[in-house]
Amino acid sequence: MTGRPRLADVAARAGVSMKTVSNVINDFQHVSADTRARVQAAIDEIGYRPNLSARNLALGRAGLIALVVPQLDMPYFAALAGQVLQAAAKRDWVVLIQQTGGDLTVERDALAGRFPQRIDGLILSSTAVGSAELRKRTDRTPLVMLGDRNYQGAAQHVAIDNVAAAAAAVTHLAELGRRRIAMIGSSPGDRRHPRLVGYRLAMKAAGLPIDDRLIKPVRNNLGEEGEQQMTALLAEHAQDPPDAVFCVTDWVALGVVRALRTRGFRVPEDVAVVGFDDIPYGRAATPTLSTISPDRSAIARLAVDSLQAQFEAAAAGTAYEVGEQQAAFRLVVRESSGG
Known part of the structure; x- marks a missing residue:
């Protein structure tokens, strides 16, 4: 032949x-x-x-889905993108990857379907779009939202249980005997932040007082922010510093560890630190970083499977009921908390 x-x-x-x-x-x-x-x-x-082009044409598909995330240079999103590529390939989809930089206008353009090519579905990790805006969406492209925000049934949402994950991290610190546990990555008054909710629940369950002065926000999830906020905490509580810190991301946690070590604190002997996301850098840091490890493979698979189900429902003229889907997570104990 x-x-x-x-x-x-x-x-x-x-x-x-x-x-x-x-x-x-x-x-x-x-x-x-x-x-x-x-x-x-x-x-x-x-x-x-x-011939995928011919096959997609026969099936009424574009053969393309979009993954839109805030920052591709963040290790979590880079790793997630790799998992989405693998899950999409199993369904003969090519993935268009776009970065928003946290810009609400870019996120809205994605939700409105403003892409250079027709797409069969959209996976969006948003920093700004809320449930009210999603309910006003007119574009009918299948949509899956990612991340720790609560979309209240306005769209299909795939995530881990961020409240339970944060609680697991803080419970671990409390079980080590730590009593002044700080949190870096949320404002004390943000009652909707799921990781702050988990922090508060675990502190209460452990019988520990919650001191809002030990809760510090970050403007973005960078190591420099973690270092700056930890430095401020140490200055404000020079006589009674925290003995543990829960951070909303590993990137922030690495900055926290740097601030502690450059000011003479031993990690974990003086201050234990737990991050969130299980990025590769945390496994090579000194000390290695304890963290919450989300099942990124499951998140990607659930998101892509939902797009497929939504696409098939639309083709068949049947309704698709959106809801919450949760992937697993696990606490990984390493050197920064005594592992």
Whole structure:
């Protein structure tokens, strides 16, 4: 055989019609197991690869989904993008990746479907869009929201249980005997921040007082912010510094560790530190960083599967009920908290 194998070549090798080969490739259920096996064997023998453009056209698909995140240079989002690429490839989708920089206008453009190409679905990790705005959305492109915000049923939402995850981190610190546990990454008055909610619940469950002066916000999730806020905490509480710190991201936690060590505090002997996200840098830091590790693979798979289900529902003219889907997480104890 010369040239690229064709659908007709597969049909001839398997002794079936081209329509039957197409049905097998598109995983139609009414093909018998014996016929399916013969067609698959023929595909493998001659090295046939489906024309995805033609296949997508036949299925009414663009063959493209979009992943829109705040910052691609943040390790968490870079790792998540890799998992989304893998999950999408299993469904023959190519992924368009876009960075918003936390710009609300860019997020709104994505929600409105303003992309250079038609897409079959959108996965968005937003820093600004809320449930009220999502309810006003007119674009019908399948949508999955990521992140720790509460969208109150306005869109399909995939995340870990951020309240439980934060509580697990703080409970770990309390069980080590730490009593003045600070939190860096939220304003004390932000009652909707799920990781702050988890912090407060764990402190209460451990019978520890909650001192709002030990809760510091960050403008963005950078190590420099963590270092700055930890430096401020040490200055403000020179006589009675915290003996543990829970940070909303690993990036922030690495800055916290730097602030502590440059000012003569030992980690974890004097101050234990736990981060969030399990980024690769935390595993190579000195000390290695205790953290909450979200199942990014599951987050990506659930998001892509939901896009597929929404796409199929729209094609069939049936309703898709949006809701919350949670992926697993685990506490990883390393050197920064005595592991």
